Amino acid sequence: MNRSITDPAPLRWGLTLLALVFLGLFVALPLAAVFSQALAKGWQAYWAAIREPDALSAIRLTLLVAGIAVLSNLAFGLAAAWAIAKFQFRGKNILVTLIDLPFAVSPVIAGLIYVLVFGARGWFGDWLDAHDVRIVFAVPGIVLATIFVTFPFVARELIPLMQSQGTEEEEAGISLGAGGWQVLYRITLPNVKWSLLYGVILCNARAMGEFGAVSVVSGHIRGQTNTMPLHVEVLYNEYNFAAAFAVASLLAILALVTLAAKSLLEWKMRRVYSELRVEANPEA
Amino acid sequence: MRGAWFQRYSILPGFWGSLGLSMLYLSLIVLVPLSAIFLKTASMTWPRFWSAVTSPAVVASYRLTFGASLGAALVNAFFGFLVAWVLARYSFPGKKLVDALVDLPFALPTAVAGIALTSLYSENGWVGRRLAPFGIHVAFTPLGVLVALIFIGLPFVVRSVQPVLEGADREIEEAAASLGANRWQVFSRVVFPIVRPALLAGFAMAFARALGEYGSVIFISGNMPMRTQITPLLIVAKLEQFDYAGAAALAVVMLAASFVLLLAINLLGSYSRKFMESP
Numbered sequence: 001m002n003r004s005i006t007d008p009a010p011l012r013w014g015l016t017l018l019a020l021v022f023l024g025l026f027v028a029l030p031l032a033a034v035f036s037q038a039l040a041k042g043w044q045a046y047w048a049a050i051r052e053p054d055a056l057s058a059i060r061l062t063l064l065v066a067g068i069a070v071l072s073n074l075a076f077g078l079a080a081a082w083a084i085a086k087f088q089f090r091g092k093n094i095l096v097t098l099i100d101l102p103f104a105v106s107p108v109i110a111g112l113i114y115v116l117v118f119g120a121r122g123w124f125g126d127w128l129d130a131h132d133v134r135i136v137f138a139v140p141g142i143v144l145a146t147i148f149v150t151f152p153f154v155a156r157e158l159i160p161l162m163q164s165q166g167t168e169e170e171e172a173g174i175s176l177g178a179g180g181w182q183v184l185y186r187i188t189l190p191n192v193k194w195s196l197l198y199g200v201i202l203c204n205a206r207a208m209g210e211f212g213a214v215s216v217v218s219g220h221i222r223g224q225t226n227t228m229p230l231h232v233e234v235l236y237n238e239y240n241f242a243a244a245f246a247v248a249s250l251l252a253i254l255a256l257v258t259l260a261a262k263s264l265l266e267w268k269m270r271r272v273y274s275e276l277r278v279e280a281n282p283e284a
Numbered sequence: 285m286r287g288a289w290f291q292r293y294s295i296l297p298g299f300w301g302s303l304g305l306s307m308l309y310l311s312l313i314v315l316v317p318l319s320a321i322f323l324k325t326a327s328m329t330w331p332r333f334w335s336a337v338t339s340p341a342v343v344a345s346y347r348l349t350f351g352a353s354l355g356a357a358l359v360n361a362f363f364g365f366l367v368a369w370v371l372a373r374y375s376f377p378g379k380k381l382v383d384a385l386v387d388l389p390f391a392l393p394t395a396v397a398g399i400a401l402t403s404l405y406s407e408n409g410w411v412g413r414r415l416a417p418f419g420i421h422v423a424f425t426p427l428g429v430l431v432a433l434i435f436i437g438l439p440f441v442v443r444s445v446q447p448v449l450e451g452a453d454r455e456i457e458e459a460a461a462s463l464g465a466n467r468w469q470v471f472s473r474v475v476f477p478i479v480r481p482a483l484l485a486g487f488a489m490a491f492a493r494a495l496g497e498y499g500s501v502i503f504i505s506g507n508m509p510m511r512t513q514i515t516p517l518l519i520v521a522k523l524e525q526f527d528y529a530g531a532a533a534l535a536v537v538m539l540a541a542s543f544v545l546l547l548a549i550n551l552l553g554s555y556s557r558k559f560m561e562s563p
Binding site: 009012015016018019020022023025026027029030032033034037042072075076078079080082083087088089090095098099100101102104106107108109112113115116117119120121122129144147148151167170171174175179180181184202205208209210211212215216228229230231232233235236241244245248249250251254255256259260262263 | 289290291292294295296297298299301302304305306307308309310313314315316317318319320324363366367369370371373374380382383384385386387389390391392393394395396397399400401403404409410411415434435437438465492493496497499501514516517519520523526528531532535538539542543546
């Protein structure tokens with residue numbers, strides 16, 4: 001490369017060092033702190049904190065809530081992407097903007113809206129009370145708030161990709177006599193599987209780690225409505241730091257696994273989708 | 285033909301089903317519950333609304349929330365640009381790992397980030413211990429809020445600037461250099477203008493994200509009234525006192541602020557597209 005546009009070595013090293021110091025201070029150090037604090041009282045205390053009944057019930061609740069949130073946002077994401085990417089209709093841009101709306105809303109507000117609707121003094125508070133249904137300060141509220149904050153993840157991965165893939169393959173399938181679901185399973189889903197998985201992984205990470213929205217609607221009932229992040233908060237506020245960091249370390253491991261899967265999928269997607277493009281226009 | 289004015293004809297099935305399902309789900313989960321905030325606020329009289337959103341504790345929380353968010357977004361604009369530059373232009377051992385770690389603030393639950401930063405920056409933490417002799421206290425001060433918001437917003441600028449730097453045509457730089465521009469002139473007159481829209485967009489996204497942040501801040505801030513309480517915390521406090529209308533009023537103010545920011549991001553987006561398309 002032309003020397004005149006390559007930075008001189010001292011500048012290169014200086015800038016790289018500065019960037020690494022910044023990332024070390026703000027990213028690597030907090031991560032290291034989680035694990036070192038978690039093991040501050042040794043492995044036995046670590047295991048005890050994780051296997052304690054309240055921690056186990058928090059882990060179970062987190063898995064349940066994330067499972068429901070991911071599945072329902074996956075179904076929604078597919079439906080929305082099918083309508084938006086495969087058809088031309090009026091008001092499409094408004095729909096795309098509305099789908100991204102939850103990312104612009106503070107998690108606390110995401111929790112607040114369900115309290116306003118379903119809380120004791122909310123719209124349906126009296127009716128729910130009369131029928132003995134609990135939504136806020138119970139699992140359904142946690143599920144709703146989690147679905148809200150993870151709402152756009154799958155849809156926003158699928159929509160641009162399915163738009164770029166066009167409708168020719170699906171139209172060929174239909175004109176050769178395949179049904180709608182057959183086209184979905186045999187043509188559309190295989191074409192988007194890596195992006196779909198990518199969206200699901202990001203959705204799951206956020207669903208398991210959500211704190212603000214869930215904290216507003218949960219009521220913090222130990223062993224009943226505490227998810228893992230809420231259990232971390234409870235332990236931390238009780239000055240039980242080693243136990244708090246032990247549960248937090250599980251969430252940190254989840255974050256690291258998510259990052260690894262994300263990098264792997266990004267690499268895979270670059271390869272697969274560039275192959276698809278080459279197949280589409282071989283002369284390019 | 286049914287709805288021809290609305291939808292262009294296609295032989296593919298499932299349009300009304302998939303659109304209907306998406307609209308229903310979007311309305312039930314997002315639109316109707318969000319409208320509750322505005323309806324609840326509309327039930328307040330104007331003087332009550334005004335006093336709820338301008339009480340001294342609330343105004344102090346705006347100052348902290350907006351000030352720290354702006355500060356964090358500025359720090360991230362500078363260091364995010366630096367990190368993007370280093371990742372896009374240089375090579376060094378472990379670069380792939382560093383690149384992946386940049387996204388950690390997206391993946392790490394905010395409560396975990398909050399307690400980790402608090403333990404680092406408290407008086408006897410790894411970092412706080414070294415700052416205390418200089419009289420710098422981070423945990424339980426407004427500075428702590430800034431640190432948490434820097435962490436949360438870190439990936440936005442990097443991830444919006446990095447692809448632009450990687451995709452930029454180096455031949456333009458060579459042309460500028462061969463016409464006699466020095467290194468600094470090439471950067472400030474050629475490279476920076478190409479990256480500027482992405483940098484502004486990343487800055488605005490980091491700013492918007494910081495405004496609403498809750499989980500990572502409440503641990504490190506100490507939540508002292510008038511001093512280190514952020515606006516989302518006051519919403520939670522009002523809810524805990526069953527002051528639903530007051531909480532909704534604050535939420536309306538925050539949503540209005542995010543809306544203005546989102547509008548700015550979209551305008552920047554269309555500006556940058558126009559900029560890139562123009563010859």
